[in-house]
Amino acid sequence: MFEVKKFVEFDEQEKQLFRESIQAREEAYAIYSNFKVGTALLSKSGKIYTGCNVENSSFSLSTCAERTAVVKAVSEGEKEFNKIAVCGLKEGQFVSPCGSCRQVLNEFAQSSHMEVYLVKPSQTEVLKTNLKYLLPLAFNL
Numbered sequence: 001m002f003e004v005k006k007f008v009e010f011d012e013q014e015k016q017l018f019r020e021s022i023q024a025r026e027e028a029y030a031i032y033s034n035f036k037v038g039t040a041l042l043s044k045s046g047k048i049y050t051g052c053n054v055e056n057s058s059f060s061l062s063t064c065a066e067r068t069a070v071v072k073a074v075s076e077g078e079k080e081f082n083k084i085a086v087c088g089l090k091e092g093q094f095v096s097p098c099g100s101c102r103q104v105l106n107e108f109a110q111s112s113h114m115e116v117y118l119v120k121p122s123q124t125e126v127l128k129t130n131l132k133y134l135l136p137l138a139f140n141l
């Protein structure tokens with residue numbers, strides 16, 4: 001399930017998350033793909049952790065924005081997250097987390113229905129979905 005709404009229709013906390021994902025994207029180190037991604041992750045305690053993609057000349061060592069944010073947050077003591085905003089731009093379309101990031105989010109999601117927002121840098125519209133929809137029948141131990 002997903003819905004697309006205008007940026008301004010969301011509540012203040014959500015809009016703050018969206019703005020921080022847009023800002024985080026500015027820091028992306030994407031000199032090989034030129035594809036910048038920014039994220040903002042909301043922890044159970046209410047704090048926001050941001051991330052961007054960090055590429056490497058040895059391409060497979062590149063890190064996605066979502067996992068940058070998760071690793072930052074977990075290393076600072078946060079282990080559960082409620083929401084994540086992902087900001088990217090591909091010919092005007094929404095950018096969605098890759099399969100590896102979906103699995104990593106699943107590890108630390110407070111609920112399997114963790115809210116996932118796909119944000120456009122233009123602040124025009126936002127696609128709202130959830131992790132259950134993006135990762136059905138998820139693997140868990």
Ligand SMILES: O=c1ccn([C@H]2C[C@H](O)[C@@H](CO)O2)c(=O)[nH]1
Pocket residue numbers: 030033035036037052053054055062063064065066096097098099101
């Ligand atoms: O979920 C994703 C998928 C891709 N990227 C980055 C990795 C790479 O630097 C660039 C192109 O794949 O986009 C992310 O940050 N998040």
Ligand SMILES: [Zn+2]
Pocket residue numbers: 064065066067097098099100101102
């Ligand atoms: Zn990814």
